[in-house]
């Protein structure tokens with residue numbers, strides 16, 4: 074029987090879902106868990122390990138480990154592991170391979186017929202190509218690329234929405250924060266405006282803030298020891314550092330359900346207590362900024378918070394109660410979430426591949442601008458404003474050289490948008506506006522100059 078696979082390759086965790094068309098899609102269990110660490114390790118024998126196999130070896134070879142390989146995607150070609158430079162595509166392929174091995178085991182060794190891969194909404198062509206290449210290297214079919222907030226909305230909005238309703242998605246993960254406003258259409262969703270977010274905000278930042286707070290306490294107890302723990306001089310301390318980080322992250326996650334948490338710092342043989350109140354004061358500004366960004370995205374879609382039919386929370390860090398509290402306070406909407414806000418991304422992505430009715434097979438995959446689209450739930454961006462008309466008018470009426478530059482940038486906006494390069498399209502739009510205003514400015518200056526010259530010597534003109 075044919076089957077379909079979706080993979081949400083996250084900064085810290087990767088989740089996959091499988092579907093055979095019989096019954097609802099399911100989260101794939103890997104090594105007994107429904108989420109797999111995205112960690113990769115280059116074994117001294119040359120093998121790339123990923124997930125829990127890598128975690129198990131990581132203690133022995135901390136210098137050969139990268140906990141967040143997604144951060145390198147589209148940023149550099151290689152990442153350093155134990156003194157060697159490993160292609161980023163290979164590191165990502167190792168993560169995807171681990172998923173595929175487990176998924177194929179459940180399906181008599183067959184490969185999935187279709188694949189959906191999720192990605193941060195603001196990724197441009199470079200990182201998207203890297204992710205697609207990694208899937209090919211892992212032996213997977215051409216991927217249907219689904220922005221993470223869109224995937225989350227597909228999971229949430231199946232039942233309760235009417236055609237034309239708008240929803241907002243607040244996706245706070247391990248490494249990135251994404252926002253999006255979507256409009257429900259008969260056949261799927263339309264992203265109502267350019268997505269927003271912050272590529273540097275997520276659970277890793279919160280871990281660091283908590284680590285620094287606890288670090289100050291530990292430094293007071295024994296400064297030299299803290300120096301070794303925070304900047305490990307050797308393998309033993311690197312191991313202690315990794316243990317401490319795990320303890321900090323676990324304590325942070327516990328604080329979503331409890332008012333305090335205790336962690337054991339083996340390097341000090343000491344227990345530390347941290348309260349939810351202390352933790353919240355460390356991250357309040359970050360979270361307030363994330364809600365402001367959500368509001369900005371809503372407004373840039375031409376909506377007010379009260380126009381939204383729902384606000385969906387997704388990503389592991391959205392479990393922090395203060396995040397939901399601030400969304401509620403500022404959008405005056407009770408946000409919807411699930412027990413496991415992480416797996417909704419993979420479950421939603423697979424819906425983009427799954428026919429609405431079991432007797433309606435999805436259309437064959439086709440390639441548009443390098444992105445493979447398939448399935449009955451189109452996710453399309455409306456054309457962005459491109460400022461072409463003002464650019465042309467300013468060329469004719471004001472200044473030809475600067476006007477032409479404005480026209481060139483304006484003409485690039487929609488091409489970049491349809492290639493999925495939202496950031497590039499926004500950049501071209503910004504430049505088109507700047508050059509148009511430069512044309513207008515120069516035109517006005519020349520006209521003023523001409524007027525002054527004419528008034529001062531009317532007979533010459």
Ligand SMILES: Nc1ncnc2c1ncn2[C@@H]1O[C@H](COP(=O)(O)OP(=O)(O)OP(=O)(O)O)[C@@H](O)[C@H]1O
Pocket residue numbers: 082083084085086087143245246247248249250275276277322325326327329387388389390391392393415
């Ligand atoms: N109960 C919880 N309370 C607070 N934070 C949590 C909780 N559970 C998980 N997290 C945090 O969520 C983050 C992982 O979230 P998620 O798996 O959605 O991110 P990701 O997909 O790996 O990253 P990204 O989407 O940014 O690429 C981690 O920082 C983790 O510590």
Ligand SMILES: [Mg+2]
Pocket residue numbers: 081082083084221246247388418
């Ligand atoms: Mg994620």
